[in-house]
Amino acid sequence: MTEALDSRIPKEVALQLYETMQRIRQFELTVVDLFARGKIPGFLHTYVGEEAVAAGACKALRPDDYIISTHRGHGHLIAKGGQFDLMMAELFGRRTGYCKGKGGSMHIAEPALCMLGANAIVGAGIAIINGAALTAQYLGLDRVAVAFFGDGASNTGAFHEALNLASVWNLPSIFICENNGYAESTPQRQHQKIKDIAVRAIAYDIPSSIVDGNDVGAVYLATLEAVTRARSGGGPTLIEAKTYRWRGHYEGDPQMYRSKAEIEAWEKKCPIARWRSVLIASGIPVAELDAIDQRIQEELERAVAFAEQSPWPDPSEARADIFTPTPEVA
Amino acid sequence: MTEALDSRIPKEVALQLYETMQRIRQFELTVVDLFARGKIPGFLHTYVGEEAVAAGACKALRPDDYIISTHRGHGHLIAKGGQFDLMMAELFGRRTGYCKGKGGSMHIAEPALCMLGANAIVGAGIAIINGAALTAQYLGLDRVAVAFFGDGASNTGAFHEALNLASVWNLPSIFICENNGYAESTPQRQHQKIKDIAVRAIAYDIPSSIVDGNDVGAVYLATLEAVTRARSGGGPTLIEAKTYRWRGHYEGDPQMYRSKAEIEAWEKKCPIARWRSVLIASGIPVAELDAIDQRIQEELERAVAFAEQSPWPDPSEARADIFTPTPEVA
Amino acid sequence: MTVMTYREAVRQALREELLNDERVILIGEDIAEFGGTFKVSLGLLDEFGPRRIRNTPISETAILGAAIGAAATGLRPIVEIMYSDFFAVAMDQMVNQAAKMRYMFGGKISLPLTIRSTMGGRRSAAAQHSQCLEAWFMHIPGLKLALPSNPYDAKGLLKTAVRDPNPTIILENKMLYNTKGEVPDEPYFVPWGQARVVREGKDVTVVALSDMVDFSMKAAEQLATEGISVEVIDPRTLVPLDIDTIVRSVQKTGRLVVAHEACVTGGVGAEIAMQVVYRAFDYLVAPIERVGAKDSPIPFSPILEREILPDDRDVIAAVQRTLDYAA
Amino acid sequence: MTVMTYREAVRQALREELLNDERVILIGEDIAEFGGTFKVSLGLLDEFGPRRIRNTPISETAILGAAIGAAATGLRPIVEIMYSDFFAVAMDQMVNQAAKMRYMFGGKISLPLTIRSTMGGRRSAAAQHSQCLEAWFMHIPGLKLALPSNPYDAKGLLKTAVRDPNPTIILENKMLYNTKGEVPDEPYFVPWGQARVVREGKDVTVVALSDMVDFSMKAAEQLATEGISVEVIDPRTLVPLDIDTIVRSVQKTGRLVVAHEACVTGGVGAEIAMQVVYRAFDYLVAPIERVGAKDSPIPFSPILEREILPDDRDVIAAVQRTLDYAA
Numbered sequence A, B: 001m002t003e004a005l006d007s008r009i010p011k012e013v014a015l016q017l018y019e020t021m022q023r024i025r026q027f028e029l030t031v032v033d034l035f036a037r038g039k040i041p042g043f044l045h046t047y048v049g050e051e052a053v054a055a056g057a058c059k060a061l062r063p064d065d066y067i068i069s070t071h072r073g074h075g076h077l078i079a080k081g082g083q084f085d086l087m088m089a090e091l092f093g094r095r096t097g098y099c100k101g102k103g104g105s106m107h108i109a110e111p112a113l114c115m116l117g118a119n120a121i122v123g124a125g126i127a128i129i130n131g132a133a134l135t136a137q138y139l140g141l142d143r144v145a146v147a148f149f150g151d152g153a154s155n156t157g158a159f160h161e162a163l164n165l166a167s168v169w170n171l172p173s174i175f176i177c178e179n180n181g182y183a184e185s186t187p188q189r190q191h192q193k194i195k196d197i198a199v200r201a202i203a204y205d206i207p208s209s210i211v212d213g214n215d216v217g218a219v220y221l222a223t224l225e226a227v228t229r230a231r232s233g234g235g236p237t238l239i240e241a242k243t244y245r246w247r248g249h250y251e252g253d254p255q256m257y258r259s260k261a262e263i264e265a266w267e268k269k270c271p272i273a274r275w276r277s278v279l280i281a282s283g284i285p286v287a288e289l290d291a292i293d294q295r296i297q298e299e300l301e302r303a304v305a306f307a308e309q310s311p312w313p314d315p316s317e318a319r320a321d322i323f324t325p326t327p328e329v330a
Numbered sequence C, D: 001m002t003v004m005t006y007r008e009a010v011r012q013a014l015r016e017e018l019l020n021d022e023r024v025i026l027i028g029e030d031i032a033e034f035g036g037t038f039k040v041s042l043g044l045l046d047e048f049g050p051r052r053i054r055n056t057p058i059s060e061t062a063i064l065g066a067a068i069g070a071a072a073t074g075l076r077p078i079v080e081i082m083y084s085d086f087f088a089v090a091m092d093q094m095v096n097q098a099a100k101m102r103y104m105f106g107g108k109i110s111l112p113l114t115i116r117s118t119m120g121g122r123r124s125a126a127a128q129h130s131q132c133l134e135a136w137f138m139h140i141p142g143l144k145l146a147l148p149s150n151p152y153d154a155k156g157l158l159k160t161a162v163r164d165p166n167p168t169i170i171l172e173n174k175m176l177y178n179t180k181g182e183v184p185d186e187p188y189f190v191p192w193g194q195a196r197v198v199r200e201g202k203d204v205t206v207v208a209l210s211d212m213v214d215f216s217m218k219a220a221e222q223l224a225t226e227g228i229s230v231e232v233i234d235p236r237t238l239v240p241l242d243i244d245t246i247v248r249s250v251q252k253t254g255r256l257v258v259a260h261e262a263c264v265t266g267g268v269g270a271e272i273a274m275q276v277v278y279r280a281f282d283y284l285v286a287p288i289e290r291v292g293a294k295d296s297p298i299p300f301s302p303i304l305e306r307e308i309l310p311d312d313r314d315v316i317a318a319v320q321r322t323l324d325y326a327a
């Protein structure tokens, strides 16, 4: 029983949503493999299974809208327009990477895409996004600013303080909680008694919505609603997207804290397969989707080659980029 | 139109509530005067106008229940059984004070009364009280633990994290928010969009209540309900007591941020005068109340004399009490 | 030149920078109508309105986070953290975010962010409202740090900070707000990273921070009556630190006392001293003396607080010890 | 004696103390089923159950607050903060509460509270998961602080900490968890405040912390082949600090290198060095050398991280410089 494509979503948007999810999925599966082969140092937190959230949310944004991300940030950057080659090079620690190899997976960022970085401190980005929203509001630009964060992050002090500040300042901040049921190894029921994180919006008197985080169309529409409100001065929104991560918290996680059956049940709810069916049912030829997949695969191969062939940073650059050179003041 | 004494409140309890409020009021007015005369160093945040909250709440507690307080802590300590003389000596900075002159007004404490201190970091005590609640729960004692804090404190990260932890651990913690409408100079509408802080309980799936913080009987009954629940394993409660502080945020505050009319309107709602009427209407002779007032006045005079005559700490004691002497381990 | 208080000098700097650049905004608790707990921003709300002079809830993490995000996207926020003790609830934003964001991004952003706070005791404000925590910040690469000791520097360093494209921290001393000094009528900037030789001398170098500059000057005057010539140096900024000026002085005097109000152990005095040991080892004729608070939480009772905190008598005693030192 | 990993030694200490005293509980993120991110507490949930091995939300302030309150009222909590970088979100509870509560209360309570965390880089964990922040804690009176460098100390110092009626902080080094060493089969305690002379030598004293002890030993062996005799001292605890042992060594060698992984500026190396300058001035024949991270956020790319962080080559170079120094 396949769902029909929501009439509010044009076919070309629907295709882009598919492509973005697939870009994220293929990127993640590729880096999982590269990590296992020792090509990528450090930690790797993948977004496999959660693609619909970043893809749907960012499709509702303009290029000049801001986002900020978490330790699980690849999907957000890709959805905001991040290039595979520069991302891959960053994950490899090469100087050609988005952050010249200084940030890595947990800090990957591209201000030119208005992507204010992955962030390895849980909750921190939720506070920072208000600043981007403030700039927009202050300068009279109709930009919005989106913070992605997890169910675990909704228990940090930063979450509370930031949502309250966004509320009293009526900022165009959109808070998108990716509730994947776990904070590292801790299931949601063990880290909070509430089931719907969206209820926390009541504490700040701001609107909220709950959305199926594996339905990219639903995420897109929910975000669009929040964006429309924020752009027109209606203030912040909290969106809870219910989803699931398929892989460990990080690569290497033995995952004793959950059952194979649970994982498999969620794999059956794959957001990409689901959307593919919707598209096919709406008349998109399979070949067109396969062609997208194929293009992504090729682009990824080029990106890996680019990263592999990229130079390492020079040790002499290690201490560059701490401070911005200071102009002389009179 | 005087209210009648709630039938759930025995007359002797009602009298004690009166006495406690009056003890707090007279203590505060005395220290205000002493502060103006330069007898008390440092900062002074008084509780004048809010007496019903501490008095009502602490009357619902047993001596072995814990409380923790704020920068505005005199009322809580008095309500928990604090002695005027030892308090006064502490405020004077004398070695006979509750903390040997090391804590002062903002850190006054008496663990023997299960009063875990005033605290000059807004929100900090809300996190600490859970530990006292945990001890009770862990040791199977039926004690409860109460944190007092302000409307301003309800915007701190500590508030959020602490209420969530109390909720998931089902702790016998009771969170009493003294909503006096201001955080220092900032009116509530400027620091949060919600009107009732009690709604924040929803974010943790815990019960809450809103109570007239100038009605000592109502505060007592609301706290009693929370205490009963907590003692029997029913977990935490958030109580919001709406009240008002009559004096500046601290002594010396010019208070340009609010009108005289507003202050006067609240002075008309004096919790003590109101309760006095209730008591008189319920048949308590005025003379009995006056006698209480008189006793308090005399006790205060003795306390001031005690403080004035108390020795200063010796400079050689300045660095004592940092560490507890460590026992030899084998 | 106009004689004005340190408080007024800071306010002038804020006002001039608000006038100079529309992107400059103020963010903090009770800074608007109330003018801040120390009344530094009094009057600015009337002139610049609530869009630019922004009161906040008691949410230091949210305040700093918003300021960081705003700085990263085009504004130039000036934050007031009421007491530097309160940084403790929000060090993450200072240290893991503001200090590192540019570096983590490979240099792709700048953070023109100024954070003002107050430091120090001597007011019976007890353990949680009296600390001097400059050592925490000096240890974190990516943050600039100043401790102005007089109205001239308080204004000039702040103005420079607001124009700096990096996160800068200025710790103002509460006990100095009412002190007075000459401030030029025309606009000026004090460069960061240039120490000031407050008094020249030849026997002993005293490097002093914040209000220990005044105490050291008092000590120097007293010692001068005994024929001892003390050179007093105020580094003004700790990051960047003008160690050259200090080293040159020690090469002349051979003796060094470092004086700050923060407690001695782990204080920035150790860092300054060690850089001197490294750069002027052969010139030192006596062990370096450190003056600072005795290691203790700050007590409430004035008599105890006086015992813990350093003043001119401690500087005098330290100078004497370096002079009395016999190898 | 049994040869075991540092991780296993810590786990044994936790287990023994849980067995010894019913009031001991463990609190932290993912420490139960998951056994902690570094798997230190793996298995303890099965043995002691969820009442004593307590998983928490991501709420460092609430975690530390609850531990403080519990310690003040009769329990003996052991907290795990996953990475010491995360202290930054909750420094208030560490510094304004735990460190000061006893003092502010005039000595009326004790806080038998142990806080374990992990420190250090070398894992490409980048700027927010690699810091060494011991200098922050050493500067705050009221906290005890240890940095165990081997399995024996990791176990023995932790057991002593749990019995200590004061707040103690133990910073474990992530790179050491898999290293092995001998640990006695019978119960033992390592006293706090006693440095260990890891290797005797006569030419240069190297004071090394945490995993710099191993690097310094490697350096010492290398230098021995060149006829240079290095004495390596591990202070083990920074508060209290056994400065006497260090001073005695410098009185013998005349030369000092202090090595830690934290960045040099404002690091505890400056403090240790200054205490030596003060106590052994006349014995020093060369400037004290400091080995530490170059002042920078920690970069992700391994080649950059290696450039920033110190190792045995830096110790060797520093020792050489002290020997080559010509006045």
Ligand SMILES: Cc1ncc(C[n+]2csc(CCOP(=O)(O)OP(=O)(O)O)c2C)c(N)n1
Residues within 6 Å of the ligand: A070, A071, A072, A120, A121, A122, A123, A149, A150, A151, A152, A153, A154, A178, A180, A182, A183, A184, A249, D029, D058, D060, D082, D086, D089
């Ligand atoms: C302040 C802080 N505490 C703890 C951690 C360690 N940590 C990293 S990710 C994570 C779990 C985050 O859970 P959630 O917010 O639900 O995001 P998810 O990983 O599920 O996407 C934890 C505990 C951290 N990085 N920062």
Ligand SMILES: Cc1ncc(C[n+]2csc(CCOP(=O)(O)OP(=O)(O)O)c2C)c(N)n1
Residues within 6 Å of the ligand: B070, B071, B072, B120, B121, B122, B123, B149, B150, B151, B152, B153, B154, B178, B180, B182, B183, B184, B249, C029, C058, C060, C082, C086, C089
């Ligand atoms: C973390 C922190 N931020 C700011 C302050 C300064 N401060 C002390 S009391 C106060 C207002 C508190 O308001 P509220 O919680 O409503 O308590 P009230 O004073 O009204 O009783 C502020 C801002 C502080 N002590 N701690």
Ligand SMILES: [Mg+2]
Residues within 6 Å of the ligand: A150, A151, A152, A178, A179, A180, A181, A182, A183, A184
């Ligand atoms: Mg999650």
Ligand SMILES: [Mg+2]
Residues within 6 Å of the ligand: B150, B151, B152, B178, B179, B180, B181, B182, B183, B184
């Ligand atoms: Mg209030």
